[in-house]
Amino acid sequence: MKRPRIVKDLILENTGALTPAERLLADALLSDYPVAGLQSITRLAEAAGVSTPTVVRLARKLGFEGFSEFQDTLREEASAQFKQPMLKRERWPENRGDSPAFRDFAEAAFNNLNRTIERLDPATFDDIAALLSDTARPVYLIGGRITRSNADYLFNHLQIVRPNVTLLSQSSNVWPQYLLDMDERSVLVVFDIRRYERDMATLAALTKERGARIVLFTDQWGSPIGKHADHVVNAMVEVPSSWDSTLAINLIAEALIAEVQTRRWDEARERIEQLEDLFQSTRTFRRLP
Amino acid sequence: MKRPRIVKDLILENTGALTPAERLLADALLSDYPVAGLQSITRLAEAAGVSTPTVVRLARKLGFEGFSEFQDTLREEASAQFKQPMLKRERWPENRGDSPAFRDFAEAAFNNLNRTIERLDPATFDDIAALLSDTARPVYLIGGRITRSNADYLFNHLQIVRPNVTLLSQSSNVWPQYLLDMDERSVLVVFDIRRYERDMATLAALTKERGARIVLFTDQWGSPIGKHADHVVNAMVEVPSSWDSTLAINLIAEALIAEVQTRRWDEARERIEQLEDLFQSTRTFRRLP
DNA sequence: GGCAACCTGTAAAGATCGTTTCAGAGTAAC
DNA sequence: GTTACTCTGAAACGATCTTTACAGGTTGCC
Structure with a gap:
């Protein structure tokens, strides 16, 4: 089963290319993933024992614009994780001519x-x-x-x-x-x-x-x-x-x-x-x- | 088995004492709990359609010093949740006192x-x-x-x-x-x-x-x-x-x-x-x- | 209908944050 | 020992955020 690629994977894939300080930070992030990344950059840096610019640099190295974008991505991931409903709408059958409006309506109703x-x-x-x-x-x-x-x-x-x-x-x-x-x-x-x-x-x-x-x-x-x-x-x-x-x-x-x-x-x-x-x-x- | 009291419960228990704007906010919080509360107060307020002071006021009403403390609590909760193994987060939480009859009914209705x-x-x-x-x-x-x-x-x-x-x-x-x-x-x-x-x-x-x-x-x-x-x-x-x-x-x-x-x-x-x-x-x- | 209490947003203040700049520390090569 | 390079954090900056003060608006009560 395929799991969507998330920031965690990005970090793991790039461990090799990280500097010592960045590794400290990566470790801090992974040890309380993803919530550690949802604090302010200052607190995260302190928790990891590095400086704030290091955090920015890691975010950039992972392909983000800056720490803010990195954090937004993390937040979306977390949100998706929490939003698992107890009763699910079944998979929409392929090739059905349902209008998107109808689908949206049904999804909303199930929610x-x-x-x-x-x-x-x-x-x-x-x-x-x-x-x-x-x-x-x-x-x-x-x-x-x-x-x-x-x-x-x-x-x-x-x-x-x-x-x-x-x-x-x-x-x-x-x-x-x-x-x-x-x-x-x-x-x-x-x-x-x-x-x-x-x-x-x-x-x-x-x-x-x-x-x-x-x-x-x-x-x-x-x-x-x-x-x-x-x-x-x-x-x-x-x-x-x-x-x-x-x-x-x-x-x-x-x-x-x-x-x-x-x-x-x-x-x-x-x-x-x-x-x-x-x-x-x-x-x-x-x-x- | 009792679930630890979390901010969600606090909100639900106090719904009665909330003002209309605060309810809008409470709904926004619950609809993307707990991640909605992990954004900045400005964004949260916008998402809920209220002003930032309303957010502060709700946080105070729930017993927190201010929004920051409220958010810290939320972050701790989220962290604790993520540290639990995935399997523990069941669809129908065990701790809910729903009668089996209700559960069956709901499942049948979804079906x-x-x-x-x-x-x-x-x-x-x-x-x-x-x-x-x-x-x-x-x-x-x-x-x-x-x-x-x-x-x-x-x-x-x-x-x-x-x-x-x-x-x-x-x-x-x-x-x-x-x-x-x-x-x-x-x-x-x-x-x-x-x-x-x-x-x-x-x-x-x-x-x-x-x-x-x-x-x-x-x-x-x-x-x-x-x-x-x-x-x-x-x-x-x-x-x-x-x-x-x-x-x-x-x-x-x-x-x-x-x-x-x-x-x-x-x-x-x-x-x-x-x-x-x-x-x-x-x-x-x-x-x- | 008028007054008091409550509700809620605007705006400004003060705090914190994210980013950038820059200099010093460390390291490897010669 | 010198040089060139990388890594790192202190400091400073505007930007953003949280909080506070205040005023307009509504509701409820007499």
Whole structure:
């Protein structure tokens, strides 16, 4: 397997052509590679026991413009090393006519999902699953202009798995009516990504005052609702588009649905069976494949 | 096994206490951790889109004397990481308390996305994008019981990018009214995954009779509507859950939105700007981060 | 609607850095 | 012993960086 040629190789290949002081420096670099090279030139020189011009000279000898360029290269290498995702996009098949735009979009989406999972605290996921599994707690959901579909998706599935789930209307003027019913047992699930919506922040504040728990799905920067929320899920949303991607939010939502269903399996199965019967009688649906 | 507390944890723990600009910065740091923090403060600030004092302030907020000390800590961490053998840096870090169920779910979801992209013919994607970009063609969208959120999502974005987009109501008894307006220029986008819905099949047949184009988003097995559809996207939907995952459908939908927007960029931008102004006048939204 | 508190960037100061210059030390050849 | 050459670091330089001070802008509260 081919490893990309990195600065380390450059140094090793040129050991023969190095002067004594340069070798001291090369040794210092390799013994704490690549981080040693990411300090200031002064500190690196001191650590290696040489002078700063020696450092510049070595950088030049390796083919760089100066120490700065040498360091930039090192930094890029380090960055690439750290960026190994846990779940990978498979290799793109050769000779596919995919537009580069599509590829970029897919890559970005995979990245977002990875980083979202990475950033998600397992305890947070557990806590949210526990809240949503507790049927003694009525659940209310609300989404914003863009995220209303996400709210709807979670609502749609939660409603099948458990009772007492309500999707709040889009129009804020009817929210007070829902607020009336919320108390410290209630759970409000809010979806709010950038272009954070004032109305929802107000709703969250009022909900909190009534003692309800708040679960927030937001972007990497975080909606101001975070101040009131008990549990926050930060999803990465940036893609090469004018719009944000809510794919990562959906992933977590779907995983939550699966988890909640598992936790209350017996009750859920009964509900689902009843639902099956109801659909059966309406003949609206075709048989399962 | 406990992982030593590192700066990353410090940032994550304090996200709640961060100001908007600081969050931008935190995101930049986390998105290329830890190497992003090893640049000069100027470059880091630029990359994050904030000013240098903001960087200093964040470093202080995290408990460091200043940026330099912050960076030194980061460098030590990076050095320690690199000194560990490669094998130790596992994909799914052992120390994460994720439930195995969550891990399985995530892996299945990634698999679905990979296989969906693999199976998607680039020409199909192109054709659909072309259809949706053509404003001479009115677009109608309809989703099923589960996929209605996906239809809504696509509708929501398409409506911003172009005129003449309609989301059909859930209740089939009003569909005939929409049918009246459909002709050979029209495009019907149908979302139908298993437990394929009879009513939608009927709707698709009737639509086809009127000469309209039909785009179908379905699962790996294929809805019977495929018979009438001009373009079919097969998304993999199986996950370890009683429910199907529509994540792959969403990925393609999002990519389509981006593509359509690119194709009619000039017109789309104008629409978006107008929309911005409209939102500006209602003070419902907060400033962009 | 007005006031206080907070947030954030501009600009300037002072520190550090990267680079260059230059002179001295070392070495090999004759 | 002299000469020519290479190697090396001290010192000085502008450039860049980190930090600080300050002021404009926004938000939240009464």
